[in-house]
Amino acid sequence: MPQPLSYLKETPSQTAGPYVHIGLTPNLLGNGGIFPQDLGLSPIKPGAKGEKITITGQVRDGAGMVLRDALMESWQADAAGLYNSPSETRGTADPNVIGWARIVADFDTGDWRLDTIKPGRVTLPQGGTMAPHISLWIVARGINTGLQTRIYFEDEEEANATCPVLSRIEHRGRVPTLLAKKTGPGQYRFDVVLQGEDETVFFDL
């Protein structure tokens, strides 16, 4: 017998279920009085440097139905491409950019909205520079393991063309599913399609 590999196995994922809001956004649900406020209300604080943007969208299933029980989390760099994280070793991020937010689909319409700043390009230590993007993690009833995707911006054509992540998508016709559409100054639209025609690209990163 060779020596055993003693690594542990990652705890298996399970769906967040229909009542994820009880735990992660109790005040929004109407269960006040436990925590003073919900976590992740905004990824930025007043004074954050960078272009203020708003992204709106919906999450749809394979039958075209809008999810009204989806919960998402976003994670992004500041305007200079630095993350506000103890694991960031390239420099110190803008203290007014937290970078992380919880985004909850409206219980009645399924619409969601993220008010933030446009992130900068992130240069990788091993080489290459990623185009501006916001990482998005989606959980809901029926989703067994949280889905990872990224919001890129259609008006960042030059950066998108050289992004080492986007360029690894072999089916080039699917790349536009990751591009937020510009609908006005500082306004973007990003719909997530879980399944079927125009299915959003999901990552295993």
Added chain:
Amino acid sequence: MTDAPSTGPLLARNRLWHPPAYTPGYKTSVTRAPSRALIALPSTLSEETGPAFGRDMLGELDNNLILNFTGEPAQGPRMIMHGRVLDEMARPVPHVLVEIWQANAGGRYRHKKDGYAAPLDPNFGGCGRTVTNAAGEYEFLTIRPGPYPWPNGPNDWRPMHIHISVFGSGFGQRLITQMYFEGDPLIPLCPIVNTIPDKAAIESLTAPLDMQNSIGMDCLAWKFDIVLRGRRQTYFENRKEGL
């Protein structure tokens, strides 16, 4: 133990160990499962970094679900839920946020969309949070949740469970899962449990009764360790092309 920040590439997820997306026994997954393959890449700084949460944001009763809703004690079997957050290398993951939510002792959730006949407990909210200590340990005081029926098959019941959300040091370690209780006969019948193909993986979600940490004349304890993705330790490559 060192407080040096965690850096470096994340180990790839073993997707054969986790539940696949399409699991028809759990009906809602049928239209919510991507039909195309995931695009797999080595982790980048976007996954290797993540938000930090301090213990200073916590209130005194945040991890005490028996008292944190109204201050009056909730009804049901009192229990301690405790354990450690580790990574795949068995290193403790300190200072990370652990959030839980659950039904009350009768299997009823405090959520406007739960219409189950079992009554709400006026003193039970069903949500708690804590931050792991320097050794990666966490602890909650709560009520053991009851099983409840759900509209999947005509007579499907969820086993007793507590939902858990955990952060690591990197956003790519983000995990939501459910803890089950040793000996619950509903576990092998549950379509959500059975989205997991590997029996050993299901067992890793089942908390053992922990008499050593139970308190006589007060409450039972259940131990649940959580393992997050690890990070690779050596760097021989210098990929000029980026990824």
